[in-house]
Each structure stands twice: as C-alpha cells, then as structure tokens.
Amino acid sequence: KAGVTQTPRYLIKTRGQQVTLSCSPISGHRSVSWYQQTPGQGLQFLFEYFSETQRNKGNFPGRFSGRQFSNSRSEMNVSTLELGDSALYLCASSLARAHYGYTFGSGTRLTVV
Amino acid sequence: ILNVEQSPQSLHVQEGDSTNFTCSFPSSNFYALHWYRWETAKSPEALFVMTLNGDEKKKGRISATLNTKEGYSYLYIKGSQPEDSATYLCAPYSGTYKYIFGTGTRLKVLA
Numbered sequence: 001k002a003g004v005t006q007t008p009r010y011l012i013k014t015r016g017q018q019v020t021l022s023c024s025p026i027s028g029h030r031s032v033s034w035y036q037q038t039p040g041q042g043l044q045f046l047f048e049y050f051s052e053t054q055r056n057k058g059n060f061p062g063r064f065s066g067r068q069f070s071n072s073r074s075e076m077n078v079s080t081l082e083l084g085d086s087a088l089y090l091c092a093s094s095l096a097r098a099h100y101g102y103t104f105g106s107g108t109r110l111t112v113v
Numbered sequence: 114i115l116n117v118e119q120s121p122q123s124l125h126v127q128e129g130d131s132t133n134f135t136c137s138f139p140s141s142n143f144y145a146l147h148w149y150r151w152e153t154a155k156s157p158e159a160l161f162v163m164t165l166n167g168d169e170k171k172k173g174r175i176s177a178t179l180n181t182k183e184g185y186s187y188l189y190i191k192g193s194q195p196e197d198s199a200t201y202l203c204a205p206y207s208g209t210y211k212y213i214f215g216t217g218t219r220l221k222v223l224a
Binding site for chain 2 (some may be wrong): 092105106
C-alpha cells in the first residue's frame with residue numbers, strides 16, 4: 001500500500017513569504033500529525049488532526065496553521081516566513097488511536113532565504 | 114510528558130559489538146512508548162510499540178525493555194552491523210494526541 005506522501009520534497013522561499021505543505025496519509029489513517037526538525041533539535045510537535053479537527057497543538061506561533069480535509073489529506077501553512085523556519089517538516093499518519101504509532105512521510109525540506 | 118532524555122547523544126561502535134541506549138521519561142501519565150529508527154535521507158521507521166511495565170520486544174538483533182514505574186526504556190543491539198547506523202528515537206505517549214520525541218541517539222557502526 002502507498003505510504004505517507006509529502007509534497008513538495010524541497011522548497012526555497014524568501015523571508016516574509018508564505019508556504020503551504022501537503023501531506024497525504026496512508027489509506028485508512030485518519031490521524032495526521034506534523035513535526036518540525038531543526039539542526040540540534042528533536043522532532044518538535046506542531047499539531048495533530050483527526051476527522052478535520054485539530055486535537056492538539058504544539059508551542060508554535062500563530063503563523064503556523066494547518067487543516068485536514070474530508071479525505072484525511074492535510075496541509076500545513078506558514079505565513080510571514082522567518083529564517084528560523086528553515087527546517088525539515090515531517091508529516092505522520094496513524095490509525096484513529098494515535099498510540100498505535102506513526103508512519104512518517106519523507107518530509108519537506110524548507111529553506112528560507 | 115514534557116521531558117524526554119536519550120543517552121548517549123552519539124555512539125561509535127565497531128562492527129560486531131553489542132550496544133545499548135537509554136530513554137528516560139516522566140513516569141506519570143504514561144500510556145505507551147515508541148522506538149523509531151531514522152536513517153539518513155529516509156523517514157523515521159517504527160521499531161517497537163511498548164505499553165506495559167516489564168514489556169520486552171525483539172526484532173532480529175534489536176530488542177527493547179520498558180520500566181514505566183521508574184520511567185526508562187533500554188534499546189539493545191546485538192552484534193551491530195553497518196546497516197544499523199541510524200538515529201534511534203524514543204517517543205512516549207501520554208494520551209494527549211501527541212508524542213514527545215527525544216533528541217535521539219546517533220549510532221555509527223564502523224566496518
């Protein structure tokens with residue numbers, strides 16, 4: 001079966017711009033979570049969606065937002081990009097109960113210049 | 114669960130050596146713990162899901178144990194091979210729809 005698909009794989013944006021990242025979960029997985037990884041940092045939780053509802057949100061500024069569609073696909077948006085937003089953004093999907101664990105996508109590498 | 118610590122941060126071993134790393138987490142509000150292996154240029158891959166105190170899981174040469182009362186889990190690799198080179202992440206889950214990941218142990222197995 002198809003894995004978790006993230007697009008695009010790489011992205012270069014200018015400071016002040018906005019960006020939208022996309023994630024298609026494994027078929028049947030209704031929970032989608034987003035994480036940010038920067039050098040020297042562990043995976044930092046951004047948010048989790050289930051059935052189009054955000055169930056939890058990490059400690060990120062309001063410039064980071066997301067949504068989930070009825071087909072469980074999710075998008076993440078970052079507005080007014082800052083240099084510090086340069087990171088690898090990982091999407092992970094899981095069955096309804098998140099404690100079953102994640103299947104991760106390959107990530108989107110965002111570079112802000 | 115706010116603070117997850119993994120040690121050591123990095124490790125170099127010779128091929129054939131056995132090794133182990135530690136994941137420490139607050140023991141309150143524990144629900145489950147996951148171990149992931151993250152190879153360079155790939156996605157993190159789930160290794161184990163552990164839920165009960167005293168759990169022991171094994172997958173080939175890799176095994177893990179869990180102590181929820183004292184808040185730690187050990188990951189063991191027996192007879193390390195170069196293909197075991199990766200970052201090993203632990204992530205406890207406290208039932209709040211998110212995992213808190215440790216910063217990982219970066220393992221390099223030298224041939």
